[in-house]
Amino acid sequence: MDIGALGAPRMPSLQDAQASALAGLQGAQSRADEAGAQLAAGNLDPAVVVSLSSAQTDFAANVKVMQAAQDNTKRVLDMLV
Numbered sequence: 895m896d897i898g899a900l901g902a903p904r905m906p907s908l909q910d911a912q913a914s915a916l917a918g919l920q921g922a923q924s925r926a927d928e929a930g931a932q933l934a935a936g937n938l939d940p941a942v943v944v945s946l947s948s949a950q951t952d953f954a955a956n957v958k959v960m961q962a963a964q965d966n967t968k969r970v971l972d973m974l975v
Contacts, residue, residue: 911963918956925949 929946932939 911959911966915956915959915963919953919960922949922953922956926953 926949
C-alpha cells in the first residue's frame with residue numbers, strides 16, 4: 895500500500911476546535927439537565943450526583959477550549975490586518 899494514496903494528514907482548524915467545544919458544551923448541558931431533573935425528582939443516587947459534577951467539569955473545560963479558539967482566531971486576524 896502506498897502511503898501517498900492515503901493523502902496527507904489534515905491539520906485541525908480553528909473551526910474544528912470550536913465545533914468540538916460546542917458539541918461538548920451541548921453534551922454537558924444535556925447531562926446536567928438530566929441529572930438535575932433526577933435530583934429534583936428525589937433521586938439521590940450517588941451516580942446522579944457524580945454525573946452532575948462531571949457535567950459541570952466538562953462544561954467548564956469546553957468553555958476554556960472555546961475561549962482559546964476564539965483567542966487564536968483573534969490573533970490570526972490581527973496578524974492579517
